[in-house]
């Protein structure tokens with residue numbers, strides 16, 4: 001969500017987790033609020049910790065940030081710049097990681113459509129949300145039909161994202 005890392009690029013479980021956008025320590029009432037949950041890599045989650053940052057679902061969008069070939073993220077708004085700065089998204093490590101993956105994806109795109117789909121597609125094991133029972137019940141049962149798993153079952157999920 002923050003650094004542009006993807007599950008499909010990792011080889012171990014636990015690299016990604018559901019993060020509380022507003023920390024539970026200061027907003028315990030929002031611990032299970034769907035709008036307060038962000039899927040993020042552990043590194044971004046640890047960097048953010050208990051801090052308050054701009055909402056990535058609002059400020060890290062195609063029109064507000066550009067990712068250059070050298071891996072650098074360029075903010076087009078003050079809020080995007082603030083988020084990039086606070087989460088160290090332009091650290092040498094983050095830029096090198098993105099630069100490497102941009103090159104790998106370009107090679108896959110040119111030489112292996114199958115590998116390209118694997119790297120840029122959704123995970124094979126998307127959860128079936130209709131089978132899950134969150135604590136306190138599902139406050140948005142209508143969202144199940146819009147989930148990626150349900151869209152894949154209907155053949156409506158794009159091949160890549």
Ligand SMILES: [Zn+2]
Nearest residue numbers: 002003041044
């Ligand atoms: Zn991250």
